[in-house]
Amino acid sequence: MHEFGIILILIIVGALAFDYINGFHDTANAVATVVSTRVLSPTQAIVMAAVLNFAGAMVATNVAKTIAKGIIETHYASETVVLAAIVGAIVWNIITWAGGIPSSSSHALIGGLCGAGIAYGGVAAVQWNGVMSKVLIPLIASPVAGFLVGLTTMLIISSLFHSAHPRKAGHAFRYLQRASAALMAFSHGQNDAQKSMGVITLALFTHGILKKPEIPMWVILTCATTMALGTAAGGWRIIKTMGHRIMHMEPVNGFAAETSGAAIIMIASKMGMPVSTTHVLAGSIFGVGASKGRHAVRWNVAKTMVTAWFLTIPAAGTVSAITFLIFHGLGL
Numbered sequence: 001m002h003e004f005g006i007i008l009i010l011i012i013v014g015a016l017a018f019d020y021i022n023g024f025h026d027t028a029n030a031v032a033t034v035v036s037t038r039v040l041s042p043t044q045a046i047v048m049a050a051v052l053n054f055a056g057a058m059v060a061t062n063v064a065k066t067i068a069k070g071i072i073e074t075h076y077a078s079e080t081v082v083l084a085a086i087v088g089a090i091v092w093n094i095i096t097w098a099g100g101i102p103s104s105s106s107h108a109l110i111g112g113l114c115g116a117g118i119a120y121g122g123v124a125a126v127q128w129n130g131v132m133s134k135v136l137i138p139l140i141a142s143p144v145a146g147f148l149v150g151l152t153t154m155l156i157i158s159s160l161f162h163s164a165h166p167r168k169a170g171h172a173f174r175y176l177q178r179a180s181a182a183l184m185a186f187s188h189g190q191n192d193a194q195k196s197m198g199v200i201t202l203a204l205f206t207h208g209i210l211k212k213p214e215i216p217m218w219v220i221l222t223c224a225t226t227m228a229l230g231t232a233a234g235g236w237r238i239i240k241t242m243g244h245r246i247m248h249m250e251p252v253n254g255f256a257a258e259t260s261g262a263a264i265i266m267i268a269s270k271m272g273m274p275v276s277t278t279h280v281l282a283g284s285i286f287g288v289g290a291s292k293g294r295h296a297v298r299w300n301v302a303k304t305m306v307t308a309w310f311l312t313i314p315a316a317g318t319v320s321a322i323t324f325l326i327f328h329g330l331g332l
Contacts, residue, residue, distance in 0.1 A: 007079040007332065011203040014086035016226045019196035021093050022105040023053065023230020033254035033285070034181040039174050049185040050232040056189025057224035061215045062272035063191055066134050067198025068213040070272070071110060072117045074205065076125035080327050082203045084119070085112035088320025096308060103308045104276030108316040109195050110135050115317025119324040134273050139309070142264060142275045146283025147290070149260040154291035157256055173251040180258035185231075187265040188277045193227040195274060248296075249285075257284040279309060 031045035040048070072081070089108040096103035110131070117125035161169050197219050205213040261281040268275040282305060289297035 005079075005207065007083060008203055008207050008209075011079060011083050011086065012200055014083060014090070015196045015199045015203075016222065018086055018090050018093070018105070018109065018199075019193065019223050019226040020230035020233075021090060021097075022192055022195070023050075023227045024097075024233040031181065031185070032281075033249055033257055034177055036249045037174075037177060037251045037254045039177045039251055039254070040181070045181065046232055048182060049188075050228040052182055052185035053189035053193065053231045054224045054228035056186040056191075057193030057197075057227055058220060059190060060269060061194060061197065061220065063269055063274045064194035064197035064201060064215050065213070066130070066272045066274055067109070067113075067195050068201040068205065068215070070130040070134060071113050071127060072202075073121070073125055073127060074202075074213070076117050076121040077202055077206050078120060079203060079206055080332050081113070081116040081120050081125075081324060082199060082206070083332075084116035084320045084324035084327055085109065086199065087323045088112035088115060088316045088318075091319050092312060092316040096312075103305075103312050104278050105192065106195055106274045106276050107135070107139065107309070107312045109199065110274065111313035111316035112320035113199075114313070115320035116324040118317070119321035120328075135313075138268060138273045138275045139279070139313075142268065142273075143279040143283030143309075145264050146261055146280040147287035149264060150257050150284035150287025151291050152287075153256045153260050154253070154288045157252060158291065161252075170251060173255050177251045177255040177258065180255045180262065183262040184258040184265075184277075184281065187262040187269065189224070189227060191265050191269045191275060192277055193223050194269075196223045196226070253285075253288045257281065257288045260284040260287070276309070 031040070031042070031049050034040045035042050035045050086109070089105070089112040092103070092108040092111075093105055114126050114131065197215050200219050200223070201210065201213055201215050204210045204216070204219075210216070258281070261277070261284040264280050264284075265275060265277055268280075282302075286297055286302060
C-alpha cells in the first residue's frame with residue numbers, strides 16, 4: 001500500500017493554496033459587474049459567488065481530466081515537476097493580483113506544468129497536441145468569442161428594448177443581472193476549481209496511489225470547498241479593474257456580459273477545455289462596450305490585460321522551470 005510522502009503532501013497543500021488564491025483572484029469574474037452596477041452589495045455578491053462556485057465545482061470533471069492527463073506525458077510528471085508547477089502558478093497569480101491585473105489562473109497553472117516538465121524531460125515531456133487544441137487555440141478563441149457574443153447580445157437587447165421605458169427596463173435588468181451573475185459564478189466553479197483537482201489527481205497517480213488518473217470524490221469535495229473559501233475572501237483589486245476601468249456599466253450591460261461569458265465557459269467545460277474565465281468575461285465586457293461605440297471602452301486597459309494574458313504561460317513556465325532546477329539541485 002502506498003503512503004503519502006512529504007512531497008505529495010506538499011503538492012496537495014500547494015494545489016489547495018492555488019485553489020484558494022484562484023478563488024479570490026478570479027472572484028471578480030463573477031461579481032465585478034454586479035457590484036459595479038450596485039445590483040448587489042459586495043458582501044451579497046461574494047457570498048453568492050462562493051456558494052455557486054462550490055456547486056459548479058461539483059457537477060463535472062472534464063477539465064480536471066485534461067489537466068491530469070492531457071498536458072504532460074505521465075512518465076515525465078514526477079512529483080517534483082508537479083510541485084514546481086504549482087509554485088510557478090502561485091507566484092504569477094500573486095504578482096498579477098498585486099498589480100490588479102486580471103490574468104488567467106488557468107494558464108498560469110498550465111504554463112507551470114509545461115515549464116517544469118520541459119526542465120525535467122525536454123520538449124518531449126509536453127503533450128503538444130493537447131496543449132494546442134485544449135489551451136493555445138482557446139487562449140485566443142475564447143476572448144474573441146466573448147467579444148463577439150457580448151457585442152451581438154447587447155445589440156439584440158438594444159433592438160428589442162429600444163422603445164421600452166428606461167426606468168422599467170432598468171428595473172427588469174437589475175433582476176436579470178442577479179441571475180446572470182449567479183450563472184457566471186456557477187460556470188467559474190465548473191471550470192476553474194477543476195484545475196486543482198487535476199493537479200492533485202496527477203500527483204496521486206504518479207505516486208501510485210491511483211491506478212488510473214480518475215478524480216476521487218474526496219479531491220472534488222476538498223477543491224470545491226477551498227475554491228469557495230477563496231472566493232469568500234474576495235479579490236477587490238481585480239474587481240475594480242473588471243467592474244469600473246473597462247467601461248461604465250449599467251445592469252443591462254452586466255447582464256449581457258455575464259450571460260455571454262457564462263455560456264462560453266460552460267461550453268468549454270463540457271469540452272474539457274481549461275479556458276480562462278477572466279479572458280472570456282473581459283472579452284464579453286469589451287464586446288458589450290463596443291456596441292455603444294468605439295469611445296465607450298477604455299482600450300488602454302485592454303492593451304495591459306492582453307499583454308498580461310500572453311505573458312502568463314511563458315512567465316509562469318519560467319518560474320516553474322527555475323523552481324524545478326532548484327528542487328533538483330537540492331536533491332528532491
